[in-house]
Amino acid sequence: MAAIEEGARKSGILWLTLDRPRLAWHAWHDGAIYVVTGGEEQELPGLDALDRVHVTLRSKDNGARLVEFEAAVTAVDPAEAADAVAVLAKERLNARDSEHLTERWARDSTILRLTPDTSTAGVTPGA
Template sequence: MEITRVLDAALRKAAAVWITAPGHEPRLVHAHWRDDALWVITGGTEPQVPGLSDQAQVTVTVRSPSTHSHLVDAPATARLTEPDEETAQALRTARLNTEPEWEAVYRLELGA
């Protein structure tokens, strides 16, 4: 599907996305694209995302990595998860200038 290729290309370069849970304002969060899903960490030193919970249906807004203009809004299902060590290290590395501490890790499955 074309939108999947567009999302894959954009999310491989995106460092942040907007997440909107029903009844809440969009929240800008750092995200990491891995294993065909968007990984988001919340709490601790990372922003909270009101309304984000296990099984929540959310909207992910992606901006173009080159022009920063709106690219697409994609539906996603949030899955509260415990990342394996490799994924946890990738989440730490993706934050570049800071050592993140988090309370929760969500795997957002796009189109779900």
């Protein structure tokens, strides 16, 4: 779990295996990765319909693959996960409406929690 947490904290992007590998920005909070999709945000087609997704974290320093793992996918109610949504909003760069960002997400987007399955984690040596 340490490699997953370190990789997720150090880099604001990751790769998700969906219809094809998809680059996504995210935030790490309370032992999980949070992403927002839909509306005016990043398109991660089909992610909200999955129970699990393959995640790849890369090194912020050199782009090398750091760790890969499976993660459980769970939709998040923004009202019930205000702390996580606040962390996610802080990581959102260049939002056109930062003062109303979380309200827009609640209305137009889906927020998902990706909970790492550490039994599937594979760390790349020397990354």
